[in-house]
Amino acid sequence: MAQFHLEMKVNGKAIALDIDPGLRLLDVLRDILHLTGTKEGCGEGECGACSVILDDELVDSCLILAPQAYGREVITIEGLALNGELDPYQQAFLEVGAVQCGYCTPGMILAARVLLNHKPKPSQQEIARAISGNLCRCTGYAKIVQGVEIAASIKETKEGVSRA
């Protein structure tokens, strides 16, 4: 069996490990790095529960092999809260009740983050499109869309404060 020397950044930390190259990025995150906030749902790119941010883009970590992340930067849900303080997305989702069973939440929040990085004030339609690769079987999506809108306004206020 082949071995692959993987180097990547995960949540800001440089990681180097020898792995079986047949492992998906999802397997390395969950089983080796124990970042179990990233979920496995369908395992074929339908549900988005395994979404992570790879170099500023949202990807399904079940659809790529870990070696494909070589030299790149991965952000998982664990990379969001700084020093125990929730980030605006997590705050907003909690505030509005956009979380029910919670299984889709990490992927949803990362999808929202990628969207707001490109578009600080998205329309409801743009939000819906941004989370179209993430399935939620509990909320009916209304609260999630609302959560993203609130996150956008929290971010705007925070950035306004930090600029002032």
Add this chain to the structure above:
Amino acid sequence: MPDLSEYYQPQSLTAALELLAKSNGKLIPLAGGTDIVPAMGKGELKANGLVDLSKLSEIRRISMDDSEIKIGSLTTFAQIETSPLIQAKASLLADAAAAVGSPQIRTTGTIGGNIANASPAADTVTALVTLDAQARLDSIKGSRRVLVSELLCGVGKTNIHPQEIITEITFKIPSTGSKTGFIKLGRRKALAIARMNLAIIVTLDNGKISFARVGLGAVGPNPRRYPVLENSLVGQSPSESLIDEFAIEAEREVTRVLGSRPSAIYKCEAVKGIARDLLKKMFSDSGQGVV
């Protein structure tokens, strides 16, 4: 999990081609991975080893020279969907790329992979065959250019040799005054595999259609052009009745191709709907999709 006995991540195209040449068909090139990775996981695809192309940034770009657009085979659907050049000069391809899977699949999946995977429903392939796009294939021995339509030879089958990689897709920009469009019918808006997709290019000269290209996907084993439908548009002026005649013609063609297959009843009816919707959008004066 696939048990891979070999895994390579070459830093240059030449190195990748050398690996494939030496491997005697044992190594499979890995582009975005969105099709291959789950297929290996389920055991549907057995691979001895992989040549991971992810570091070949030299074939991940979009450019234009004179009258031709060139797209590196590793260009992702998201890059194509958001490219101002593709949006302006070949909006049918931007729309097709935007119709693929989900945002996550579009940031990962590649146009070269979409061709090589040879799915009957491949969204960008329907747009590419309609554009008469060519694929450039490279091997250690040299390169060749083949029409994308001629590269495909059945469900999941292509004429790509085991030592070759698709490196580039090229097509002529539709002539000035052309309108182009793409429509997909899925079971739902996001993530659906196309039940059918349709791409059209028409060039208008003094109010009459002087040139037409029509491609349909998820009808035959691979997306392809339908000359009968193209001929039904040429020489005509855009009108409500032309839209109706075209829809009926499309139904007749799909009926002919599908024969008595179980999906025929649904698809023959459905093609009329997407044909009407797309032509209506293209004939309206919105300026959308005008080259």
